Amino acid sequence: MRAVRLWAVILLGCFLVVAGVAGVVAKENVVQLPFFDNIPSFIPFYWQAQHILAQGTIFEGLFGYAPAPKGLGGVKVVPVLAEKWTCSEDGKTWTFTLRKDKKWSNGDPVTARDFEWTYQYVAGPSLPDVPMWASPLQFIENAWGVKSGALPPNELGVKALDDYTLQIKLATPRYDFNCWLVAGAAMPLHRKTVEKFGNDWWKPGNFVGNGPYTPVSWTDRKEAVLVKNKNYVGECGNVDRIILKNFPAGASQLQAYQAGELDLAWIGNVAEYKFVQSNAQLKKAFHETLNDLFWSGYQVSRGFNEVMDNKKLRQAFAMAIDRDTLARTVLAGRAVGIGKFWTDNDPIGKKLKAIPYNPAQAKKLLAEAGYPGGKGLPTLKFYITGNMPEVEFIVDQWKKNLGVNVLIENIESGLYWNQYVWANWTPEAAPGFTRISGPMNFFESGALLKNACHTLWYYDYPSSVRKKSYELYQLREDYLTKEGGLTAADWQPLLEKKEKLLAAKKEIVAKEPSKYWVAEMMQKPTFDEQFDEVYEKWKKAATDKEKTEAWRQANRILLGEEQFQVEYNGMSETNKQGRRLRYEMLNTPFDKAIEIAPKTLQILQDQYYMVPLYMDKAQYVQRPNIQGLMIYKFSWGPAVFNFKYMNVK
Amino acid sequence: MPSRSFPRFLINDALDERGAFMSFLKYLGKRLLTIAFSIVVLTVITYCLMYAAPGNFFDIQRYQTAAGGTSLSKEQVEILRRGFEKKYGIDQPLWKQILIYLKDAVQFKFGPAFSNPSVNIEDLIKEKFPVTLTLGLLGMGLAVLVGIPLGILAALKRNTWLDYTATFFAMIGQVIPAYVVAVLLIILFAVTLGWLPTSGWGTFRHMILPVIAVALGPMAVIARFMRVSLLDALNQDYIRTAYAKGGPERTVILKHALRNSLTPSSPSSGRPWPGSWPVRPSGSNRSSGFPGSASSSSPPPATGTIRSSSLPPSSWPSR
Numbered sequence: 001m002r003a004v005r006l007w008a009v010i011l012l013g014c015f016l017v018v019a020g021v022a023g024v025v026a027k028e029n030v031v032q033l034p035f036f037d038n039i040p041s042f043i044p045f046y047w048q049a050q051h052i053l054a055q056g057t058i059f060e061g062l063f064g065y066a067p068a069p070k071g072l073g074g075v076k077v078v079p080v081l082a083e084k085w086t087c088s089e090d091g092k093t094w095t096f097t098l099r100k101d102k103k104w105s106n107g108d109p110v111t112a113r114d115f116e117w118t119y120q121y122v123a124g125p126s127l128p129d130v131p132m133w134a135s136p137l138q139f140i141e142n143a144w145g146v147k148s149g150a151l152p153p154n155e156l157g158v159k160a161l162d163d164y165t166l167q168i169k170l171a172t173p174r175y176d177f178n179c180w181l182v183a184g185a186a187m188p189l190h191r192k193t194v195e196k197f198g199n200d201w202w203k204p205g206n207f208v209g210n211g212p213y214t215p216v217s218w219t220d221r222k223e224a225v226l227v228k229n230k231n232y233v234g235e236c237g238n239v240d241r242i243i244l245k246n247f248p249a250g251a252s253q254l255q256a257y258q259a260g261e262l263d264l265a266w267i268g269n270v271a272e273y274k275f276v277q278s279n280a281q282l283k284k285a286f287h288e289t290l291n292d293l294f295w296s297g298y299q300v301s302r303g304f305n306e307v308m309d310n311k312k313l314r315q316a317f318a319m320a321i322d323r324d325t326l327a328r329t330v331l332a333g334r335a336v337g338i339g340k341f342w343t344d345n346d347p348i349g350k351k352l353k354a355i356p357y358n359p360a361q362a363k364k365l366l367a368e369a370g371y372p373g374g375k376g377l378p379t380l381k382f383y384i385t386g387n388m389p390e391v392e393f394i395v396d397q398w399k400k401n402l403g404v405n406v407l408i409e410n411i412e413s414g415l416y417w418n419q420y421v422w423a424n425w426t427p428e429a430a431p432g433f434t435r436i437s438g439p440m441n442f443f444e445s446g447a448l449l450k451n452a453c454h455t456l457w458y459y460d461y462p463s464s465v466r467k468k469s470y471e472l473y474q475l476r477e478d479y480l481t482k483e484g485g486l487t488a489a490d491w492q493p494l495l496e497k498k499e500k501l502l503a504a505k506k507e508i509v510a511k512e513p514s515k516y517w518v519a520e521m522m523q524k525p526t527f528d529e530q531f532d533e534v535y536e537k538w539k540k541a542a543t544d545k546e547k548t549e550a551w552r553q554a555n556r557i558l559l560g561e562e563q564f565q566v567e568y569n570g571m572s573e574t575n576k577q578g579r580r581l582r583y584e585m586l587n588t589p590f591d592k593a594i595e596i597a598p599k600t601l602q603i604l605q606d607q608y609y610m611v612p613l614y615m616d617k618a619q620y621v622q623r624p625n626i627q628g629l630m631i632y633k634f635s636w637g638p639a640v641f642n643f644k645y646m647n648v649k
Numbered sequence: 650m651p652s653r654s655f656p657r658f659l660i661n662d663a664l665d666e667r668g669a670f671m672s673f674l675k676y677l678g679k680r681l682l683t684i685a686f687s688i689v690v691l692t693v694i695t696y697c698l699m700y701a702a703p704g705n706f707f708d709i710q711r712y713q714t715a716a717g718g719t720s721l722s723k724e725q726v727e728i729l730r731r732g733f734e735k736k737y738g739i740d741q742p743l744w745k746q747i748l749i750y751l752k753d754a755v756q757f758k759f760g761p762a763f764s765n766p767s768v769n770i771e772d773l774i775k776e777k778f779p780v781t782l783t784l785g786l787l788g789m790g791l792a793v794l795v796g797i798p799l800g801i802l803a804a805l806k807r808n809t810w811l812d813y814t815a816t817f818f819a820m821i822g823q824v825i826p827a828y829v830v831a832v833l834l835i836i837l838f839a840v841t842l843g844w845l846p847t848s849g850w851g852t853f854r855h856m857i858l859p860v861i862a863v864a865l866g867p868m869a870v871i872a873r874f875m876r877v878s879l880l881d882a883l884n885q886d887y888i889r890t891a892y893a894k895g896g897p898e899r900t901v902i903l904k905h906a907l908r909n910s911l912t913p914s915s916p917s918s919g920r921p922w923p924g925s926w927p928v929r930p931s932g933s934n935r936s937s938g939f940p941g942s943a944s945s946s947s948p949p950p951a952t953g954t955i956r957s958s959s960l961p962p963s964s965w966p967s968r
Contacts, residue, residue: 523722
């Protein structure tokens with residue numbers, strides 16, 4: 001009898017424990033989301049998928065993104081850890097007062113000293129592969145000296161004036177620096193954790209962050225699990241656990257959604273879109289939003305053939321494409337046809353004039369360009385990679401509307417994106433076109449041009465100037481390995497060349513009306529100062545190796561300057577005008593830059609080197625009980641981010 | 650002395666055996682040495698080819714710079730380039746790079762990939778390879794367990810509806826690629842019936858669909874090989890003799906025909922390895938969210954975003 005009672009008590013205990021656990025589990029709000037790419041780690045400063053998580057989910061910076069339905073990309077930049085901040089008149093000194101209530105996930109307070117240490121660590125030479133171009137650290141005083149190892153990390157222009165006051169000194173004015181501070185590379189790290197665990201500090205178990213969520217498990221190319229940070233201070237939704245599953249493009253997201261394994265699924269192609277539209281349940285859960293931070297279209301090939309130097313010819317091609325039909329038919333309504341870089345609904349696009357679809361005018365322009373009905377026009381090529389049905393449509397439009405046959409040439413993907421699309425120049429490219437999509441990376445003033453500034457950097461010169469510039473660039477590369485510079489005689493021509501270039505530079509500076517551009521040209525150390533420094537090094541060099549290295553550097557400095565001067569003297573007036581406006585944008589706060597952007601973009605657009613055709617829609621199905629999802633529309637998007645705004649009903 | 654204790658012929662046999670064993674060892678040693686030498690030569694050749702191939706990860710990062718619309722000065726690019734090359738040892742002469750790589754490879758130390766500096770390659774292999782191995786073994790096991798009986802059945806019931814059905818399914822299994830099978834299985838068993846998960850790995854339920862998808866193709870091949878091979882064996886004189894001597898059908902088939910027909914069909918059982926789910930970075934593992942080693946080496950998707958420009962055919966040490 002006693003034994004029976006004992007068993008009964010044990011069973012009851014077990015039942016209560018199980019019921020209790022089940023109750024707790026049932027109470028937990030879990031959301032399962034697809035992550036478009038692998039999360040290779042939780043290190044915030046690498047330009048990898050996790051930098052989206054770093055921005056406001058597992059970390060928080062001085063500034064962050066908040067929802068703004070009417071803002072660009074549906075977001076706006078807001079202070080997060082920063083309570084107050086000031087920017088000096090010259091745009092070079094930023095002082096931030098931090099909130100005193102913010103904590104790390106282990107309960108330690110987040111202080112200005114965390115930022116000071118982190119920025120010195122990330123800018124230091126021990127992390128040579130940090131993508132500085134995607135980081136606000138690139139603008140900080142002495143950042144490059146620290147990165148190269150020439151200066152100690154404590155020389156970096158970041159100082160914690162006290163526990164909650166951070167001062168950042170910049171090498172050049174950046175009035176939009178606060179917008180840069182949302183970047184993953186601007187997040188603070190927990191010093192003790194990094195020092196204790198070395199390269200493994202980011203692994204769940206070791207990880208200490210300051211965002212509303214903390215990773216508790218991670219499997220490469222499988223999933224990451226985040227749970228609410230119990231020490232987080234601030235607004236956060238009611239989701240307790242977020243499971244991010246790695247679903248690259250082409251994976252069966254929709255099936256996983258249908259099977260209840262995901263609470264959201266992205267629609268990746270026309271077939272999936274049609275499937276969703278044909279399924280009543282999925283159709284009900286369907287959502288779409290225009291990705292206004294990203295334009296898609298084509299660009300002129302980056303070769304040196306002068307055929308495409310003819311503006312009327314470029315304009316004729318740009319005006320002979322029916323963008324609406326393209327978006328409606330080939331892209332099956334998954335995009336909106338658009339003849340400008342921004343939409344009519346935003347403050348930039350409102351002031352931009354679109355490239356119209358006007359076949360008659362296009363035909364006339366073609367004739368005026370010297371190729372009536374396409375006669376006499378050399379064979380043009382449209383380079384593509386993989387399957388690009390939109391290009392077939394474009395080429396067909398040119399055939400129909402202009403009578404021009406453009407050959408489509410399909411090349412290997414790596415070669416295509418790296419050598420034909422994003423390379424400075426592609427000497428081997430025949431005259432013609434490539435596809436391109438121009439995104440924004442962050443809300444910073446320069447990015448408002450959505451990469452159309454490549455028109456200024458690589459296009460808007462006569463082809464002879466482009467070619468010359470390329471040759472100088474190649475020559476400069478050759479000096480990485482050239483031998484010489486052991487005798488004073490080797491330096492004589494260099495010294496003479498330096499004087500000549502210096503005189504020419506003074507002339508350029510004197511004539512250039514844009515103070516911003518001049519400031520950029522004269523940024524310290526100037527080319528002659530760099531040259532003098534290297535020359536002194538050569539004089540003091542003890543070995544032949546050191547002498548040769550100094551001589552190589554001197555040659556490279558002069559060739560770099562020569563390249564600049566060749567470009568400056570050879571560029572068109574529109575190019576100069578565009579650059580002046582761009583430098584002005586870079587020297588104004590983000591909100592002001594939005595006002596200058598339309599003027600700059602109109603100049604770029606009217607050169608027809610980079611031609612917008614459509615904007616994609618981000619399409620997805622989502623469980624109706626999930627609210628407050630923020631869609632990330634920047635260059636790695638579309639994705640969901642900033643999970644603290646997410647709630648489960 | 651052994652010669653006093655054992656009959657002469659036994660000693661001779663033992664000596665023969667020892668000789669045979671020694672020559673086997675010699676042969677094995679030779680083969681192993683050849684394999685090791687081939688691996689070294691192939692590694693060096695591959696390294697040199699990757700070295701000579703145009704483009705490199707650093708330049709791709711620079712293109713990203715351009716793609717991001719941010720301009721770094723030439724000097725800044727130089728600083729990054731020097732730091733990057735130093736970190737990965739690619740500032741060393743080629744011969745030295747190769748030696749360092751071979752030395753590290755022998756110790757199973759590959760370091761981080763260019764594209765992911767946070768994780769060492771060897772850690773990824775350690776994590777992924779067991780999954781790949783499990784799936785490969787299970788796939789192979791299933792293919793053999795089902796393929797061989799299916800082939801036997803088809804051969805024994807030649808030209809009957811059973812044979813036609815088995816051959817039909819074998820053909821289907823052979824012609825439909827694994828990634829299509831995977832999607833069909835997901836739609837049927839995960840979406841429609843809701844019995845099994847659509848993706849992932851870790852429990853027995855997660856393994857069922859990938860194992861079937863992997864095994865189906867090789868299963869079909871094994872079944873067809875088995876059928877042909879068994880039919881061939883059944884037509885041999887020794888089978889007729891066995892029957893003539895009054896051997897029961899079961900014994901004749903199992904002991905004589907089947908044993909001899911297994912040899913030609915056995916190579917086909919290795920098929921799940923090279924052409925299957927876990928080891929091919931193509932659609933099948935993508936469609937299943939399978940976390941095997943192929944998924945680690947496969948490049949991220951090229952979707953026309955900035956990422957696509959960042960997809961480096963990274964140089965050899967990262968692979």
